Amino acid sequence: MGFFAAVLKETVFFFRRKNAGFRVLVFQILFTGVEALTIIATLSLGLGAIIVVQGLSILPQFGQGALIYTILIAVITRELGPILTAFIVAARSGTAITTELGTMVANHEIDAFIATGIDPISYLVVPRFVGVTVSLVVLNVYFNVFGLLGSFVVTQFVRPIGFGEYFSGLLGVLNMVDIFASIVKSIAFGAVIATVATYFGFKVESAQTEIPQMTIRSVGYNVTILMLVNAVLTIAYYL
Amino acid sequence: MKFRIRFAYQIVGVFVIVGMLSFIAILVTVGANQRWFARNYYYRSLFSSASGLSIGMPITFKGFQIGRLEKMELTAENDVEIIFHVQDRYIDTVRENSVIQLISNPLGLGGGLVFHQGRYPSAPPEEYSVIPSLDSVEARQLIADDLVVLPRQEDQITRLLDQIDPILENVTTLTATLDIAVAEATQTLQIVNATLDGSSRDGPIAELFIGVDAIIEELERTIRNTVTQADGILVYIEEIAKNVALASDAIADPTGIVPRLLDPSGSIAKILDDDEVLFDRIDGLLSDLSDVTMELADLAQFMNRTTPQLTGILEEGRRTLATGKDVLEGLSNNPLIRGGISTQLEPPATFGGFRDPEF
Structure with missing residues (x-):
């Protein structure tokens, strides 16, 4: 928690400084967000398609075909969108961050930063923290866009309906609370992933063999904490 | 790079x-x-239970969503008060005497709050005023007064339930009626029992029994009189039977009048069996009589036709005789002859003649 508080504190100062950390931030977004866009888009398209196919084959039997919009919003926007994006980012970028920082620790690069008066949290952690969080939020938006668009494309094969009718029904059940919950989850998940990944990167002490161990622990902790945070936020949504 | x-x-x-x-x-x-x-207009409603209600539940009117349920809470009177909004574009839908109905899907899916409009156009009620729920007494009164437009239910189960409700009400009414009837019958039986065992002589049933007793006594007297009269009638019947027996004996007697009438060698048979000579004579007499009658009819017709002419001739003759008489009297009274003609008043004739005398 102390590490997380220090990261938050330095994050506040990060936006006041025009330092080299901005370049790190840009590259972090590039590696975490842009490079993950393909897999996120594929995953969301497939998920939307599955929901539409299953929903349109089951729900009309009960005369509740219109519930497909509610299910799409609940699954893609509110629940699976943020958590799946977080899992992918934790698996890709979380491990990369832990490995990178662990390697820097093992190579005594962190000692060099400290020796030259550069705060490693300010220069190494905060850009990654902000980059991962921003990437997760943007990726979540793309996940929703591709997921809902993908479901529309699949709907044309299962039960063709007009673009206006589809999005009118979709936007009819999408409310501000859903969007707000999705964004809050993305921010929280991004903060968790970046904090846990950088923390376990710095947990490497000297040996290179510690790096994969910390990476594995980083992934394990990330998944566990993400699920806990998701549960807390979901419960808070219904309160 | x-x-x-x-x-x-x-x-x-x-x-x-x-x-x-x-x-x-x-x-x-x-x-x-x-x-x-957009502007939303808020209204309240009261339900007996929150079962089936949920925050955000859509409020529909003719299938269109016009608002949502915003809030609900339990009041001190143990009613469930809900607050819902109506979108500004549908605010004209809200009229006085409108009601709101909770529709529950038997499968637990769908359902919702359905808005029923008041029958007569009016300005929207004030915000936060109560729109009664359909199961409330107020809403039932509005429906009874035909102040609410209730559309036909299209849901099969709801339609069946709507059909069952009146039947249940009828059954309830019938049961209540039967209860009253059974109570009255029990009371009646108690009165009848009391009357029969003589412990009670009051009431219409007792009076009925008293009347029945009087009728029975009167009937007994009538039967006694009838029996007495029947005895006299039987005497007459015995005499009639004796006469019938005597008549039978007479018929059975071979020397009686009937066998003689039926005897083929008797005078009647001889008269009738004469080769229709008697019948021919009678027939000839009747033909002659018919001819005479026809001639008399012709004579009567002729007399009818000539009567006016004869009357005219007789009248002319009477006048002629009167004139001759005057002439003779004049001659006898003529001073030159015998003293002239005396004045004589002529009575008016009853028949004017065929021609006017002055013509």
Whole structure:
């Protein structure tokens, strides 16, 4: 928690400084967000398609075909969108961050930063923290866009309906609370992933063999904490 | 240098900007679709239970969503008060005497609050005024007064339930009626029992029994009189029977009048069996009589035709005789002859003649 508080504190100062950390931030977004866009888009398209196919084959039997919009919003926007994006980012970028920082620790690069008066949290952690969080939020938006668009494309094969009718029904059940919950989850998940990944990167002490161990622990902790945070936020949504 | 490293800033910029623009577009579209900046009108309603109600439940009118349930709470009177809004574009739908109905789907899916409009156009009620729920006494009174427009139910189960409700009400009414009838019958039987065992002589049933007793006594007297009269009648019948027996004996006697009448050698048979000579004579007499009658009829017709002429001739003759008489009297009274003609008043004739005398 102390590490997380220090990261938050330095994050506040990060936006006041025009330092080299901005370049790190840009590259972090590039590696975490842009490079993950393909897999996120594929995953969301497939998920939307599955929901539409299953929903349109089951729900009309009960005369509740219109519930497909509610299910799409609940699954893609509110629940699976943020958590799946977080899992992918934790698996890709979380491990990369832990490995990178662990390697820097093992190579005594962190000692060099400290020796030259550069705060490693300010220069190494905060850009990654902000980059991962921003990437997760943007990726979540793309996940929703591709997921809902993908479901529309699949709907044309299962039960063709007009673009206006589809999005009118979709936007009819999408409310501000859903969007707000999705964004809050993305921010929280991004903060968790970046904090846990950088923390376990710095947990490497000297040996290179510690790096994969910390990476594995980083992934394990990330998944566990993400699920806990998701549960807390979901419960808070219904309160 | 790799392309993505070389143009990292541009790629990341596009990635973030497109993502943010998409997010803003979604927000704007959702806001426009859900009328975030539109005015909503709030109303209250009371339900007996919160079962089937949920926050955010849509309120529909003729299948269109016109609002949502915003809030609900239990009041001090143990009623469930809900607050719902109606969109400004549908506010004209809300009239005085409108009611709201909770529709529950038997499968637990769907359902919702259905708005039923008041029958007569009016300005929308004030905000936060109560729109009664359909199961409330107030709403039932409005429906009984035909002040609410209730559409036909299209749901099969609801339609069946609607059909069952009147039947149940009829059954309830019938049961209540039967209860009353059984109570009255029990009371009647008690009175009858009391009357029969003589412990009670009051009431219409007792009076009825007293009347029945009087009728029975009168009937006994009548039967006695009838029996007495029947004895006298039997005497007459015995005499009639004796006479019938005597008549039978007479008929059975071979020397009686009937066998003689039927005897083929008797005078009647001889008269009748004469080769129709007697019949021919009678027939000839009747033919002659018919001819005479026809001649008399012709004579009578002739007399009828000639009567006016004879009357005219007789009248002319009478006048002639009167004139001759006057002439003779004049001659006898003529001073030159015997003293002249005396004045004589002529009575008016009853028949004017065929011609006017002055003609």
